[in-house]
Amino acid sequence: MSHCELATRRRETTIASRVAKLLLLSALITVTTSGRLDDPLLKKAREKLAALPTTVSDLPALKDNPLTPAKVELGKMLFFDPRLSSSWTISCSSCHNLALGGVDHLETSIGHGWKKGGRNSPTVYNSVLNVAQFWDGRAKTLREQVKGPIQTAVEMNNTPGRVIETLKSMPGYVEQFARSFPGESDSITFDNLAKAIEAFEATLLTPGSRFDEYLIGNETAINEQEKRGLALFIAKDCVSCHYGPNIGGARFQKFGAVRKPPPDVMPPADKGLVTLTGIATDEYVFRVPSLRNVELTAPYFHSGAVRDLNQAVATMASVQLDAKLKDREIEDLTAFLKTLTGRIPRFEYPVLPPHTNQTPRPETGPLGDKR
Amino acid sequence: MSHCELATRRRETTIASRVAKLLLLSALITVTTSGRLDDPLLKKAREKLAALPTTVSDLPALKDNPLTPAKVELGKMLFFDPRLSSSWTISCSSCHNLALGGVDHLETSIGHGWKKGGRNSPTVYNSVLNVAQFWDGRAKTLREQVKGPIQTAVEMNNTPGRVIETLKSMPGYVEQFARSFPGESDSITFDNLAKAIEAFEATLLTPGSRFDEYLIGNETAINEQEKRGLALFIAKDCVSCHYGPNIGGARFQKFGAVRKPPPDVMPPADKGLVTLTGIATDEYVFRVPSLRNVELTAPYFHSGAVRDLNQAVATMASVQLDAKLKDREIEDLTAFLKTLTGRIPRFEYPVLPPHTNQTPRPETGPLGDKR
Numbered sequence: 001m002s003h004c005e006l007a008t009r010r011r012e013t014t015i016a017s018r019v020a021k022l023l024l025l026s027a028l029i030t031v032t033t034s035g036r037l038d039d040p041l042l043k044k045a046r047e048k049l050a051a052l053p054t055t056v057s058d059l060p061a062l063k064d065n066p067l068t069p070a071k072v073e074l075g076k077m078l079f080f081d082p083r084l085s086s087s088w089t090i091s092c093s094s095c096h097n098l099a100l101g102g103v104d105h106l107e108t109s110i111g112h113g114w115k116k117g118g119r120n121s122p123t124v125y126n127s128v129l130n131v132a133q134f135w136d137g138r139a140k141t142l143r144e145q146v147k148g149p150i151q152t153a154v155e156m157n158n159t160p161g162r163v164i165e166t167l168k169s170m171p172g173y174v175e176q177f178a179r180s181f182p183g184e185s186d187s188i189t190f191d192n193l194a195k196a197i198e199a200f201e202a203t204l205l206t207p208g209s210r211f212d213e214y215l216i217g218n219e220t221a222i223n224e225q226e227k228r229g230l231a232l233f234i235a236k237d238c239v240s241c242h243y244g245p246n247i248g249g250a251r252f253q254k255f256g257a258v259r260k261p262p263p264d265v266m267p268p269a270d271k272g273l274v275t276l277t278g279i280a281t282d283e284y285v286f287r288v289p290s291l292r293n294v295e296l297t298a299p300y301f302h303s304g305a306v307r308d309l310n311q312a313v314a315t316m317a318s319v320q321l322d323a324k325l326k327d328r329e330i331e332d333l334t335a336f337l338k339t340l341t342g343r344i345p346r347f348e349y350p351v352l353p354p355h356t357n358q359t360p361r362p363e364t365g366p367l368g369d370k371r
Numbered sequence: 372m373s374h375c376e377l378a379t380r381r382r383e384t385t386i387a388s389r390v391a392k393l394l395l396l397s398a399l400i401t402v403t404t405s406g407r408l409d410d411p412l413l414k415k416a417r418e419k420l421a422a423l424p425t426t427v428s429d430l431p432a433l434k435d436n437p438l439t440p441a442k443v444e445l446g447k448m449l450f451f452d453p454r455l456s457s458s459w460t461i462s463c464s465s466c467h468n469l470a471l472g473g474v475d476h477l478e479t480s481i482g483h484g485w486k487k488g489g490r491n492s493p494t495v496y497n498s499v500l501n502v503a504q505f506w507d508g509r510a511k512t513l514r515e516q517v518k519g520p521i522q523t524a525v526e527m528n529n530t531p532g533r534v535i536e537t538l539k540s541m542p543g544y545v546e547q548f549a550r551s552f553p554g555e556s557d558s559i560t561f562d563n564l565a566k567a568i569e570a571f572e573a574t575l576l577t578p579g580s581r582f583d584e585y586l587i588g589n590e591t592a593i594n595e596q597e598k599r600g601l602a603l604f605i606a607k608d609c610v611s612c613h614y615g616p617n618i619g620g621a622r623f624q625k626f627g628a629v630r631k632p633p634p635d636v637m638p639p640a641d642k643g644l645v646t647l648t649g650i651a652t653d654e655y656v657f658r659v660p661s662l663r664n665v666e667l668t669a670p671y672f673h674s675g676a677v678r679d680l681n682q683a684v685a686t687m688a689s690v691q692l693d694a695k696l697k698d699r700e701i702e703d704l705t706a707f708l709k710t711l712t713g714r715i716p717r718f719e720y721p722v723l724p725p726h727t728n729q730t731p732r733p734e735t736g737p738l739g740d741k742r
Contacts, residue, residue, distance in 0.1 A: 080470055089465070089481050099451055099723045106733055110460050114485035114735075296725050308728055349720045352470045354667050357679055362477055364485075 005140070052245050052292070052342065054207045056128050061141045065195045067202060071180040075200025077173075077350045078193060083166055085156035087112055088362035092149070092197065096124040098344070101296030102204065107304030111149075112157035113365075118270065120304035123297045125344070126290055128202040130249035135302040136273050137252060137287040143198040147190065160190040165360055167193070172353020206293055206342030211247075214339070222339045229336025236323055238316070238333075246290040247340055254285045255302070258322040265305045265315060272302075295338045309334050376511070423616050423663070423713065425578045427499050432512050433573060436566045442551040446571025448544075448721045449564060454537055456527035458483055459733035463520070463568065467495040469715070472667030473575065478675030482520075483528035484736075489641065491675035494668045496715070497661055499573040501620035506673040507644050508623060508658040514569040518561065531561040533731055538564070540731070543724020577664055577713030582618075585710070593710045600707025607694055609687070609704075612659040618711055620661040626673070627655055629693040636676045636686060643673075666709045680705050 057067050065071075078084065082091040095109040095117075096102050102123035104110075109117040119135045127133065133145035149155040150163060167173045167188050174188065180196055181187040211230075213221035222230070233239055244250035252273060255266055266284065273282035286302055299305065300312040313333050317323040325333070428438050436442075449455065453462040466480040466488075467473050473494035475481075480488040490506045498504065504516035520526040521534060538544045538559050545559065551567055552558040582601075584592035593601070604610055615621035623644060626637055637655065644653035657673055670676065671683040684704050688694040696704070 082468070082471075082475075087481065088476055094460070097453070099721050100453075101725070104453075105459055105726065106735070110458065110735055116735075298726075307732070344722045346719050346722070348717050350470050351715045351717070354472070355476065355669075361678070364477070364481055364487075 052126065052205060052207050052209070052212055053129075054205065056202050056205065059128065059202070061128065062198075062202060065143065065198060067199050068180065070176065071196050071199045072203055073200075073350075074173075074176045074180045075196040075198070076347065077176065077352055078197050079200055080350050081352050083352075083355065083359070083362075084150055084158060084163055085112065086158045086162065086362070087364045089364075090156050092124075092146075095121040095149070095155075098124070098204070101125065101293055101344075102127075103297045105298060107299055109155070111155040112153065115154040117152075117154055119302045120299065122289060123293060124201055125204050125206050125342075126246050126292050127204070127249075128198070129244070129246040130287065130290065131251060132287055135286050135289075136276060138276055141198065142201050143191075143194040146194040146197045162360055163193065164188055164190060166355075169356050169358035169360070170353040171356075176353075204345060206344055209292065209342040210339040211336075212342070222336070225332055225335045226339050227336075229332035229334070229339075232329055232333050233336055236317060236325075236329075236333075237321055241288040241320070242291050247292055248288045249290040251288055252282075252285050253288050253320070254281075254283075256284055256319045259319045261301075261315060261319045265301055265303055267303055270302070291337055292340045293342060295341055309337065313337070423497065423576060423578045423580070423583055424500075425576065427573050427576065430499065430573070432499065433569075436514065436569060438570045438573060439551065441547065442567050442570045443574055444571075444721075445547045445551045446567040446569070447718065448547065448723055449568050450571055451721050452723050454723075454726065454730070454733075455521055455529060455534055456483065457529045457533065457733070458735045460735075461527050463495075463517075466492040466520070466526070469495070469575070472496065472664055472715075473498075474668045476669060478670055480526070482526040483524065486525035488523075488525055490673045491670065493660060494664060495572055496575050496577050496713075497617050497663050498575070498620075499569070500615070500617040501658065501661065502622060503658055506657050506660075507647060509647055512569065513572050514562075514565040517565040517568045534564065535559055535561060536731055537726075540727050540729035541724040542727075547724075575716060577715055579714040580663065580712055581710040582707075583713070593707070596703055596706045597710050598707075600703035600705070600710075603700055603704050604707055607688060607696075607704075608692055612691070613662050617661040618663055619659045622659055623653075623656050624659050624691075625652075625654070625656045627690045630690045632672075632686060632690045636672055636674055638674055641673070662708055663711045664713060666712055680708065684708070 056062065079092045082088050082094070084091060090111060095104045095111075097104055102125040104121050106121070108119060109121045111117055122135065128142055131137070133139040133142055134148070139145035139148065147160070150158050151160065167177070177187040177192060177196075181192050184192070210221045210226075233242075241251065241253050242248040255261060255272070260266065271283050273285040274280065276282075294300075295309060298309065299307040300309070301315075306312045306315060310330050313330050314325055317325045317330075427433065450463045453459050453465070455462060461482060466475045466482075468475055473496040475492050477492070479490060480492045482488055493506065499513055502508070504510040504513055505519070510516035510519065518531070521529050522531065538548070548558040548563060548567075552563050555563070581592045581597075604613075612622065612624050613619040626632060626643070631637065642654050644656040645651065647653075665671075666680060669680065670678040671680070672686075677683045677686060681701050684701050685696055688696045688701075
């Protein structure tokens with residue numbers, strides 16, 4: 001995404017967020033005060049803002065990347081294939097572990113050469129719903145995002161050319177790319193690799209959370225404490241950033257909007273969006289993370305500095321909303337957040353095509369002049 | 372396994388191998404010369420020596436570890452759980468990748484701190500059929516083997532105490548261990564962890580290879596070239612080590628029995644079994660590897676120094692059998708070896724229990740005084 005696009009997108013999402021916030025506030029405050037789930041406003045909120053879709057094939061981001069079974073299967077293979085890394089030891093799955101909430105639970109990931117990355121690995125679950133990818137939103141789409149870690153020296157440490165050479169050396173991949181991109185004479189490209197992984201990731205939705213159940217009319221799906229947490233979530237204005245079907249992921253916001261977080265939580269050197277846009281007000285601005293499955297995705301923040309969800313809630317209240325929460329309020333809010341845990345999709349572990357004598361060999365050191 | 376046990380086992384397997392070799396030789400030579408698959412001797416060979424079982428629940432090694440669905444599921448969870456390593460980045464699956472023939476395709480594996488292990492990671496497929504585990508056979512069973520890599524500093528770098536503390540901190544594991552070891556008051560033990568992983572690994576069989584099809588009577592399952600390769604496999608005496616249902620894995624043998632392999636292929640410092648038994652004739656003795664799925668498990672030998680299967684075949688002929696093979700013979704033998712590729716079992720990727728605030732945190736440095 002260009003700097004100008006990023007700035008525009010940020011302005012758009014800020015305006016959209018204000019509208020969305022008003023709608024959601026009016027809808028949900030009615031619900032939680034009236035307790036009536038058949039309230040027409042709630043229905044509007046469900047449609048527009050909060051319901052997690054069970055399919056995303058109609059998302060604008062996917063309109064030129066239709067989800068076909070062959071392509072989703074190819075994307076799954078690539079997602080799990082460590083041979084996309086130069087060392088053959090790191091796959092997408094290493095840092096976005098689908099068995100562990102789509103994350104690696106490290107402050108920042110360990111990549112090639114046991115080097116540490118700069119920011120906490122975000123979950124890949126429901127990520128297709130985010131307005132942009134990476135903590136600073138520098139990729140507009142998942143297919144743009146995918147290309148980053150493969151090439152980053154402290155992550156998978158590979159090059160597009162070497163990846164394509166690798167894939168072309170394996171007849172199993174040649175066939176699966178041809179099936180996934182019919183009619184293309186040269187279907188194994190870095191763009192198509194990214195499209196296939198995007199297609200697989202677009203299937204990684206976690207519907208059926210208790211909060212979704214509640215929104216579709218099951219009043220007992222969340223308990224009294226969780227309802228108090230929801231009311232606080234609205235009253236304290238958490239919802240001003242965490243809204244939409246992904247309960248977040250829909251806009252950008254300054255971390256430390258009212259009070260600077262401690263330096264371990266927000267390392268001063270990582271200035272966020274401003275590095276990309278050059279706009280002073282983008283200093284320490286990041287894309288708001290989704291709160292879906294938040295109980296599964298510790299540690300929190302782009303620094304990964306906070307592992308305890310209660311502490312993360314207290315920190316956010318303090319630095320974003322100037323609110324000092326009581327212990328009981330924190331517990332209620334955390335209880336509500338845990339109702340956002342959805343059904344993790346189940347799938348068959350892939351069997352990957354064997355490499356051949358033409359496949360570039362694993363390189364566990366720096367790629368050197370091959371880059 | 373104690374040193375004495377190892378020495379005894381080696382003697383036992385050597386005697387057994389001689390008997391087995393005679394039986395297999397007489398059976399298979401008859402087949403490949405007569406071409407008749409209904410030969411009574413072949414039937415005997417099928418029963419006693421070569422057929423891959425589709426279940427192993429009657430193996431003596433498993434008699435005190437019955438395979439129950441709960442235990443196999445638990446074993447699968449543990450096999451894929453990187454939180455068995457101190458860094459939370461390395462699981463059994465990292466080096467024994469079930470999507471890649473049960474190996475990592477590196478010469479020697481990369482573990483904690485990007486350190487390299489001493490020997491090539493053997494495949495976990497069909498490994499329950501081996502007479503002993505590890506290249507030097509120092510573990511009698513898989514359950515004994517499992518405990519090694521978890522504790523090795525250059526592999527998963529953990530301690531039994533820390534692993535148990537980790538598992539006990541997660542209610543999902545507490546339940547799954549209780550289901551897997553009913554009637555035990557304290558079911559989360561290092562022994563039970565090893566039993567569960569052994570149970571899962573015992574299901575990792577790859578039946579249905581074309582050679583198995585041939586043995587059960589489908590004469591067209593392997594082609595003429597592959598039949599020539601099989602005849603050579605017997606005539607050149609490869610079968611004297613690679614026999615039994617796992618086509619290997621059943622005995623120990625000196626690497627370089629007739630001629631010392633080059634030092635990159637057999638590093639002089641790694642003296643094999645003698646290090647454990649102290650018996651001079653065990654110098655450079657290793658457990659013979661299985662040849663099942665050998666086309667999927669490059670690179671070859673305990674050093675992982677040879678990646679090309681043709682070259683591995685030529686090396687073995689030279690250093691073990693004093694045979695200089697013609698190119699065509701090597702190609703025929705390799706063609707036969709590729710008929711040993713079986714059906715890789717398919718299963719659902721697990722979803723792992725979330726950690727809690729009580730779970731010991733990931734440690735990406737040395738464990739230090741916690742060890």
